[in-house]
Amino acid sequence: MSVSASLLRSALTAALAGFLFGFDTVVISGAEQRIQSLWVLSDLAHGVAVSMALWGTVVGALTGAWPADRFGRRITLTCIGVLYFVSALWSALAHGPWDFMLARFVGGIGIGVSTVVAPLYISEIAPAAWRGRLTGLFQFNIVLGILIAYLSNAWLKGIGAADWRWMLGIAAAPALIYTLLCLGIPESPRWMTVFRRRAEAATAILRRIDPRLSQSDAQAQVASYASAEMPQPGNLLRLWHAGLAAPVRMAFLIAFFNQLSGINAVLYFAPRIFQLTGLGTRTAMLQSIGIGITNLLFTLLGLQFIDRLGRRSLMLIGSIGYIVSLGACAWAFLSAHLLIVPWCIFAFIAAHAIGQGAVIWVFIAEIFPNAFRAAGQSFGSATHWVFAALVTLVFPWLVARIAPGQVFLIFAGLMVLQLIWVLWRMPETRGVPLEQLQRSLGTARRV
Secondary structure (H helix, E strand, C coil): CCCCCCHHHHHHHHHHHHHHHHHHHHHHCCCCCHHHHHHCCCHHHHHHHHHHHHHHHHHHHHHHHHHHHHCCCCHHHHHHHHHHHHHHHHHCCCCCHHHHHHHHHCCCCCHHHHHHHHHHHHHHHHCCHHHHHHHHHHHHHHHHHHHHHHHHHHHHCCCCHHHHHHHHHHCCCHHHHHHHHCCCCCCHHHHHCHHHHHHHHHHHHHHHCCCCCCCHCCCCHHHHHHHHCCCCCCHHHHHHHHHHHHHHHHHHHHHHHHCCCCCHHHHHCHHHHHHHCCCCHHHHHHHHHHHHHHHHHHHHHHHHHHCCHHHHHHHHHHHHHHHHHHHHHHHHHHCHHHHHHHHHHHHHHHHHHHHEEEEHHHHHHHHCCHHHHHHHHHHHHHHHHHHHHHHHHHHHHHHHCCCCHHHHHHHHHHHHHHHHHHHHCCCCCCCCCCCHHHHHHCCCCCC
């Protein structure tokens, strides 16, 4: 079974929010040391400045479900592009640390909302057999954005005293392109059915997404959306109902473990980590490009297998890879075998890309009922970003006070806990229609 050009175009456009997410998140890695010296920031104040976008993502993640349910997935996706555009220009023109932090906070809101709306939109328009690969395009675009940000930083590094402003401001161009593309995508047929009760419009959208569908087949699909639904649309507060305990718990744990691997600390502070091994500033920046390339290649590999091996299998592979690579990195720092640190970091990135990176946004978007998908995605995304912000906030302070090897050893220990959870509790969702997942997880018509 193949997908229609219209479906692929819509999924790719929504997934481009991930490109902006990846670019905006990691572009700070090329500017963070310059910003600290320019504004004479302490380690703690520097951690606050760098993590400010992440605190914005928490706000965006917590609030992203409301516009997605109230105004629709399409309009919300478009507004994300506007937030990115404003943040990029504002960050580049900032006159001081407070001005800069506010601009980054605005961009962070866009990131947070994108992690709620883009995966759920794609999961709602995708057929079950392709849902993993199409929703995974969001993650692919994140890592593509990360790679382009590293390349952009290396290219702009040293062009002048204000090189960091160009690094941050250049993100306005893809933000504008993405915003315009969003104007041409259709609304989610599931949203149209559940939140607007417009079955005819939902049927027309389905046939626009996949012109090969007959009128009767499209009508049958829309009827299945409605039949699996709960009495009324859900929100974050109603997530705590006992009927949703299982997906809430799974969303929290996959997001929690995602960030306690240390992935954002490595992505944000990659040049600094490489400098700890004795590499020069320029060489460290170029080594960071290796992170982006590794991330991209293994994300592609993960997307090839997510609908074949399944989500749980990839998480098992990634968890073992985490433990080995982080343990090796800890040993390298503690035993002063610093030449192998970059290779350990690349192996860590590969483990993340093929496991957690490929799975997290797909999995969270699958496990909640239609009426609660935005709220559930919001909860999982907010959990992800709270821990991302905390790790990024304390990482510069932590490595200044304890040995880097001990920090990586802590991350490795936490990944042992992730492996236990995957083996013990994580279900497989591969190839199962969303409405059927509601029934298998015991969440259909129980709220």
